[in-house]
Amino acid sequence: MLAGEHGPANKRAMEIxxxxxxxxxxxxxxxxxxxxxxxxxxxxxxxxxxxxIQEWAEQGAGVRVPTTLNPAGMDLEAWEQxxxxxxxxxxxLGIIDAYRAMGIAPSCSCTPYLVGKGPGFGQHIAWSExxxxxxxxxxxxxxxxxxxxxSALAAAITGRTAKYxxxxxxxxxxxxxxxxxxxxxxxxxxxxxxxxxxxxVEDAIPYFRIDPPGKPGLEELKALGAAxxxxxxxxxxxxEGTTPEAKAHTxxxxxxxxxxxxxxxxxxxxxxxxAQEIDLVWIGCPxxxxxxxxxxxxxxxxxxxxxxxxxxxxxxxxxxxxxxxLVEMIEGSGGQVVADACLIGAxxxxxxxxxxxTNSAKAAFYLHGHHHLxxxxxxxxxxxxxxxxxxxxx
Amino acid sequence: xxLIGRAIKEGRAEGEALVSHEPLGFxxxxxxxxxxxxxxxxELEGDxxxxxxxxxxxxxxxxxxxxxxxxxxxxxxAPAGIVNSQSEAIVAVGAIISEIPMVDRIDxxxxxTGDEVTIDGDTVEVVRPARRN
Numbered sequence: 325m326l327a328g329e330h331g332p333a334n335k336r337a338m339e340i341x342x343x344x345x346x347x348x349x350x351x352x353x354x355x356x357x358x359x360x361x362x363x364x365x366x367x368x369x370x371x372x373x374x375x376x377i378q379e380w381a382e383q384g385a386g387v388r389v390p391t392t393l394n395p396a397g398m399d400l401e402a403w404e405q406x407x408x409x410x411x412x413x414x415x416x417l418g419i420i421d422a423y424r425a426m427g428i429a430p431s432c433s434c435t436p437y438l439v440g441k442g443p444g445f446g447q448h449i450a451w452s453e454x455x456x457x458x459x460x461x462x463x464x465x466x467x468x469x470x471x472x473x474x475s476a477l478a479a480a481i482t483g484r485t486a487k488y489x490x491x492x493x494x495x496x497x498x499x500x501x502x503x504x505x506x507x508x509x510x511x512x513x514x515x516x517x518x519x520x521x522x523x524x525v526e527d528a529i530p531y532f533r534i535d536p537p538g539k540p541g542l543e544e545l546k547a548l549g550a551a552x553x554x555x556x557x558x559x560x561x562x563x564e565g566t567t568p569e570a571k572a573h574t575x576x577x578x579x580x581x582x583x584x585x586x587x588x589x590x591x592x593x594x595x596x597x598x599a600q601e602i603d604l605v606w607i608g609c610p611x612x613x614x615x616x617x618x619x620x621x622x623x624x625x626x627x628x629x630x631x632x633x634x635x636x637x638x639x640x641x642x643x644x645x646x647x648x649x650l651v652e653m654i655e656g657s658g659g660q661v662v663a664d665a666c667l668i669g670a671x672x673x674x675x676x677x678x679x680x681x682t683n684s685a686k687a688a689f690y691l692h693g694h695h696h697l698x699x700x701x702x703x704x705x706x707x708x709x710x711x712x713x714x715x716x717x718x
Numbered sequence: 719x720x721l722i723g724r725a726i727k728e729g730r731a732e733g734e735a736l737v738s739h740e741p742l743g744f745x746x747x748x749x750x751x752x753x754x755x756x757x758x759x760x761e762l763e764g765d766x767x768x769x770x771x772x773x774x775x776x777x778x779x780x781x782x783x784x785x786x787x788x789x790x791x792x793x794x795x796a797p798a799g800i801v802n803s804q805s806e807a808i809v810a811v812g813a814i815i816s817e818i819p820m821v822d823r824i825d826x827x828x829x830x831t832g833d834e835v836t837i838d839g840d841t842v843e844v845v846r847p848a849r850r851n
Contacts, residue, residue, distance in 0.1 A: 336814060343805075346724065347810055375788075376815060475811055
């Protein structure tokens, strides 16, 4: 393949894997069960990325393993009614077409584990999106490094990845013991905790001992991982009594550095601003589960909204929510369930938004840092109240 | 002088060295429309990397930097070749997709800005031009 007998696209894909193998001293390539490719939203990828993907598609690149995409910068079907500029939309659709030509289904989501059967314990995969990498490694016990866009594509084209980093058991031990001594009551609390810990441990692996331990669900776990991957570069965490590797065997190093969390103030102070008027309430970072859509519908209770309310989710989850009548309930209040998209890669300023409320620590972190928006950050019930009143509830 | 490193992207390239001892991030750090380093306070701020043999320890910053390198190449503003001390994924992948010869594991202190450098596979040949008055 390296000699180019399968065409320039395959040759280049193998070159990428071999180079990464060299750099990170991998002894071999390992087959992957699935690939998730970042570099989808036009906002993040730009013209250069679009041209690169088109060139690769024109050279006949095709994927060998099930491959999905990260979110795009807009709903691929309902972009016009959401106010996305035409020029942006055409470039975004061009990116999707190029990926489709490679045989990638345009399932654009940061939560591929909520669609179909996710990867199993110990399975090797090559995923890109930082929050999905964290969820797959930590909650499912699958094994992936955080791939860049081209290296994930290279894995999809060859069906393999270089075996280094988190693919190796010896690199999955935690060297930080995070003792949490405060109650965690909401998805926002888990996000605030993740923000604090990500800053503290940077790219290391934290092991959580939470008192009281509670029973965090997938929504809490995806919020925790997403926040740690945003404020730091955490790709794997363990929770005592909860995550599968922590249950299966010892994953805490003997000489682990202790980190003690007595409260979440640092997280809320950093992420929650002071804006009163709210333009948009954004739920679904990472993409909302069916349960979260049901919670929003119940909290709205049929009341009309004054602020815009967008819940981003995977298209397959949107389909399930439609069948269950949740989309009708949310839209009846004036909210919108947006598929395929992420607001972080979206043209938010051009869409006339300046204040956003969210229950996602990751969203708050990037909207503030990347788009310079004013952000309110708090639990879901307060966000839904903000949507109804058009103001952050006092 | 001949230095032997490790080929990250095989190939041959010639150019004048532009040397920095600071890591360089391409996304946000290099203007893709001019090829000029724009990271405030960077050792190379204001320098154009187009056509040079760009010598720096390693990449840094966003993984989108791989695509920035590709765009520079499309605009004719990419470096002719890259020499690193220790390569990482962003620049390595960027060099491969942009077909820019690249070598790492080189002692950067053997090269000065203005040297005539030839990369060939894993070899970096450095010729210091006679000082002009």
